[in-house]
Amino acid sequence: MRINLTKKEIINSIYMQLGFSKKISENLLEDFLTILLDEIIKTKKVKIPKFGTFILRFKKSRIGRNPKTLEKKIIPERNVILFKPSKDLLKFINNGK
Numbered sequence: 001m002r003i004n005l006t007k008k009e010i011i012n013s014i015y016m017q018l019g020f021s022k023k024i025s026e027n028l029l030e031d032f033l034t035i036l037l038d039e040i041i042k043t044k045k046v047k048i049p050k051f052g053t054f055i056l057r058f059k060k061s062r063i064g065r066n067p068k069t070l071e072k073k074i075i076p077e078r079n080v081i082l083f084k085p086s087k088d089l090l091k092f093i094n095n096g097k
Contacts, residue, residue, distance in 0.1 A: 036054070051088075054081055055084065061074055
C-alpha cells in the first residue's frame with residue numbers, strides 16, 4: 001500500500017505525460033506550489049475549481065494535555081491550513097470517475 005507521493009514522482013509524471021524536460025517539470029511544480037502558498041497567505045482562501053478550497057485559519061493558544069502522562073502544556077497560537085474538497089472531487093473519489 002502506497003503512503004506518500006513525492007515531488008520527484010510528480011515531476012517524473014509531468015515529464016512523462018507532457019514531454020517537458022525534468023528541469024522544466026520541476027520548475028513548473030515549484031512555481032505552482034509557490035503561487036498556491038503565496039495566495040493562501042495573502043487572501044486566506046484559495047479555491048481551485050473541481051478540486052477544492054484551501055483555507056488559512058488562525059488558532060488561539062490553549063491548554064492541552066498528554067493523554068499518557070496527563071501532563072498539561074500550553075499549545076501556542078498558530079495558523080493552520082484546512083482543505084475542503086469540492087463536490088466534483090468527492091463524487092470522483094466515491095464513484096470512481
